[in-house]
Amino acid sequence: MQQKELTYKSIEHEILHRIRSGVYRPGEKLPPERQLEKEFSASRITIAKGLSNLTASGYITRTRGRGSFVCDRLPSDPERNTKPANSKGIIKYISPPGSTDNPVTVSNGILEAMHGILTPAGYHVGIDFFSTVEQQLEILNSYTDPINEGFVLWPSLDPRVTMMLHKMQKAGFPFVLVDVYLPEVKCDYIISDNTIGAETMINYLVDCGHHNICYFTATPDRVSLSERMSGVISALSKHGLPITANTVNVIPCSDKVVNSYRSSQNTDYLKTRLEEMLKSPTPPTAIFCSNDWIAMTVYSLLEEMDVKVPEQISLAGYDNIDASQYFRVPLTTVSQNFFEMGQMAARVLINRVKNHNSPANMKLQQRIEPELIIRDSIKKFI
DSSP states (O other): OHHHHHHHHHHHHHHHHHHHTTSSOTTOBOOOHHHHHHHHTOOHHHHHHHHHHHHHTTSEEEETTTEEEEOSSOOOOOOTTSOOTTOSOEEEEEEOSOOSSOHHHHHHHHHHHHHHHHTTTTOEEEEEEOSSHHHHHHHHHGGGSTTEEEEEEOOOSOHHHHHHHHHHHHTTOOEEEESOOOTTSOSEEEEEOHHHHHHHHHHHHHHTTOOSEEEEEOOOOSHHHHHHHHHHHHHHHHTTOOOOTTTEEEOOOOTTOOSGGGGGGOHHHHHHHHHHHHHSSSOOSEEEESSHHHHHHHHHHHHHTTOOTTTTOEEEOSSOOGGGGGSSSOOBEEEOOHHHHHHHHHHHHHHHHHTTTOOTTOOSEEEEOOEEEOOTTOOOOO
């Protein structure tokens, strides 16, 4: 991991040098990411991470479908521990480089939204990536500096992070958590309504004529996953559909599975369960997965078993990762609105900073309703 961090930082510094030296002029489009991948011998994710801080710092702007451009007006170059000129201070987005969704899309969506709200309000926006809990703790520990006005955090599920957030909260340091809910920490949360997202998918499958639906989920060790499972069970019950032994399948962790979001690696379990269900007297007509990575694995296993999607069985996922639209059969999925999450997080944080993090009118949870993305992986019977 250390090598990757050095790589994306060196890419950031080199592109910044080219901007400052006039190689890339204001308003000019940067080379395509594929060209940068080849030049720096780096992956797309590493290139994107290198560009993220430049976006947050106001040196470049990134537009989906068009590319990256040098900003028409470049910011001054403050020292790391000096408050930027004409700035109320620095607000950071702290994010893992990988997540349930495509990490580049998630980071850029939240960061872009924060930048659009915070910059006009006079704040300098930055981003810090962490790959381990230790790195996240180190970043949080450094935020005692007065130039840091607050942060938006995608937290790790670790008691040490929870304890650190407790300490920062008692010290009056403003922050907003996104995507992950930690019941022990009484603060502002901006999260997707995962229950509604799962219910919406089940409703759509039923509307398409599916009455025997199987659900594969990663271990529900976080609120988002437990809510998705609750939404599935609730929607099936509302439609009067039976909950059988095949309905909800929790993928067990194994030595090969790093965490719940890598449950798609447990191919032995998935293959065994698929074979059992397809041979049962009432095989499912549709499979819904708690994230798109699991759906991708299920698709590959069904292909090995010569079971066609969607002709013989329909398939749906959750998260709308970039790859989901490029499946051999594009995947129907649920999309979380990370841009709106970033906007709301920024507005809440401005209010907290302005009111010195007063607990008055604190809203513990603000939920963003996800969107159903309909593609070709669902067969309609009606």
